[in-house]
Ligand code: SF4
């Protein structure tokens with residue numbers, strides 16, 4: 001069975017998402033996940049007000065949207081292939097579920113970002 | 118040779134008398150220098166002249182002695198018995214039809230190799246008077262690694278996608294196509310792309326990466342496939358933006 005015609009499009013999202021998440025996610029895990037929680041950063045930099053201010057900027061929103069959405073498509077595409085490598089042959093349904101979740105996540109991100117600031 | 122002994126369980130299949138492949142166990146003496154191929158040769162010379170397998174160079178160059186050793190595709194001339202704890206199973210390369218004993222039918226691979234046109238197709242033919250096609254060391258480096266392939270087919274035996282979908286062009290053929298695409302003297306990328314960029318080409322790959330794990334020549338066919346994917350997508354984007362004259 002040959003690959004689907006749309007495969008290259010999904011791969012582009014996968015590959016962009018892989019790049020984005022590899023470069024930027026570790027930083028977020030460190031700063032927001034660790035440094036901020038453990039109080040390593042000054043209060044003024046991490047206060048709620050400061051965060052809202054930061055996230056109100058259109059570039060910050062665009063960045064977060066790209067990071068979250070592309071990472072979701074990256075994961076979706078990877079998982080789609082993992083499922084087929086494990087021997088489950090239902091490409092249509094599997095693609096629908098994983099890409100569906102990525103689309104849903106993208107929609108929710110747009111919604112959340114639009115409501116900030 | 119020392120008196121250490123090793124048990125080898127080998128796949129046997131004679132299409133004229135067997136309905137399915139079976140196994141046979143032999144015991145061979147070995148020391149630190151004995152490779153699996155030596156053990157098979159010992160069996161053939163001393164114990165059972167009917168055992169059939171391919172080999173030639175005995176030095177990891179010809180690519181003909183590939184077999185699954187304890188389930189992993191290996192060049193048997195470069196796989197030492199001393200590296201295995203217990204008994205050893207030797208099977209024909211996975212994912213290929215067996216012809217006899219350890220010999221597989223490689224027609225599918227040969228046909229796929231031809232399809233990627235693995236030879237130089239210059240943009241413009243030069244006459245002999247015009248001299249050589251020169252290349253800088255850097256231009257050579259762009260494809261050198263991918264030219265190291267010895268067509269041993271270990272990567273096909275390791276690839277689960279090829280195992281499931283025999284129409285997949287497969288690691289070595291794509292790596293070789295990539296080798297010519299990256300060659301500064303070549304101008305036939307668009308032509309090769311018809312097959313490399315198709316649904317049976319790179320897009321069937323799910324990036325398992327086993328091909329590069331087992332490759333004895335460090336060709337890294339998985340990297341070649343990913344690079345061809347990127348080049349392919351960039352081509353598509355370019356032809357979308359500039360509908361004409363898009364291929365580089
Ligand atoms: S890419 Fe490596 S494993 Fe595959 S045929 Fe060539 S040398 Fe063998």
Ligand code: FES
Pocket residue numbers: 172173174175176177178179180181182183192193194195
């Ligand atoms: S016999 Fe030539 S590669 Fe092993």
